[in-house]
Amino acid sequence: MIVGIDGPSGTGKSSTSKAVAVKLGLRYLDTGAQYRAITWWMLDNGIDVNDASAVAAASGKPTIVSGTDPAAPAITVDGTDVAAPIRGKEVTAAVSAVSAVPEVRARITELQRTIAREAAGGIVVEGRDIGTTVLPDADVKIFLTASEEARAARRSGELKGKDAQSLEATREALVKRDAADSGRKTSPLAKAGDAVEVDTTELTLDQVIECVVTLIEEKRGR
């Protein structure tokens, strides 16, 4: 059972995917974390993230390893645990430029396909291009959406301490990242033709999880 969950940022992909995977005994892959990890490495190594040729030339250097336990997602770069730093403001602001580079996408896509292939009991993979490009033959494809306001409010509730910002600034940053992700040439953020769209604006997280579990169980014939 391969499940692909895509959608813009703040629609609930990670929270839903993890919970669904725990409930159904599936593995879990956060592909955004992989793009964040390679971006973290570029910044840490002084690569200009707006220089696509420099990013492309360096894209094969870091070794990225993703854990697939939905109860304890993990990610390392060259053996360093980067789970915390990849969520910082700097990486968030730079990740769309890095993820738009075709060489980066080719490398990370290959990694994702290998992980999905090796997940014997099935896996929930979440991202932006899972249904369209990474796993076009996934058994279940879901595209989550939500209004800008709902997404900004959700994201704003998470940002604390040094990364705290106004609701309006959060909304602007989110819209800018979605526009870059949707507008890039290579596998942009998009709904696959055969994906089920779920608008989560008025739904609680539990309702979204239940909806996705039902779609998977229907596919399994239960």
Ligand SMILES: Nc1ncnc2c1ncn2[C@@H]1O[C@H](COP(=O)(O)OP(=O)(O)OP(=O)(O)O)[C@@H](O)[C@H]1O
């Ligand atoms: N239906 C919902 N109702 C209210 N809050 C929600 C809902 N779904 C998710 N959230 C909350 O919104 C925040 C963002 O959710 P999450 O990280 O799962 O989104 P995402 O789509 O994976 O975002 P990104 O692509 O930016 O990583 C989290 O704090 C989560 O608890």
Ligand SMILES: Nc1ccn([C@@H]2O[C@H](COP(=O)(O)O)[C@@H](O)[C@H]2O)c(=O)n1
């Ligand atoms: N399949 C994917 C997943 C993510 N990206 C890029 O990574 C960024 C961070 O993703 P989060 O889910 O952690 O917010 C995202 O903005 C994309 O630039 C991608 O390109 N493809």
